[in-house]
Amino acid sequence: MTLMLEDDADRIRRFAAVLRRIAPESPLISWHDAHRMCREVGEHPPSARLISMDHDLDPKPGVPDDPGDGVIVARCLALQAQPCPVIIHSSNGTRSDWMAGEFELAGWSYRRVAPIGERWIEEYWRSVASELLGRAAASNRP
Structure with a gap:
């Protein structure tokens, strides 16, 4: 299972197709929504094989609540033992640094993928995700 913080429906469709x-x-x-992910993510980590996170989250039309951001989720996740590899896939460099800092302080490993170009999900993210999922699968073999 792959867990993801992402607010763009087209990107989610593209990530799902790659997976x-x-x-x-x-x-x-x-x-x-970062707050909702923090509330619900605890149900999934034992079976999670990959976590991928954006930072900037736009509010949904008609939803008055602030969806939070990736730093909120990074802080939430960093309180737990790392269940699987993490990819930070945000174009917000400064806040990506903050997310990375939360994971570093907690001793989590992570990779960063900059969303550059039109096919970054199908090319760069796919390459990193494939590598990390392959490592996770290899470490689970007897």
Whole structure:
């Protein structure tokens, strides 16, 4: 299972398509609200194989609540033992640094993928996710 913080529906569709190709047994669960992800993510980490996170989250039309951001989720996750690899996939460099700092302080490993170019999900994110999922699968073998 892949857990994701992302608010863009087109990106979520593209991430899901990539995951179907590289890890068909790994369904995608996504959140567009950092607060909700923090409340619900605890149900999933034992079976999670990858976590991928954006930082900037836009409010949904008609929803008055602030969706929070990736730093909130990084702080929430960093309070737990790391269940799987993490990818930070935000174009907000400063806040990506903050997210990375939360993971570093907690001793978590992570990778960063800059969303540059039109096919960054299908090319760069796919490459990093494939590598990390492969490592996770290898470490779970007897």
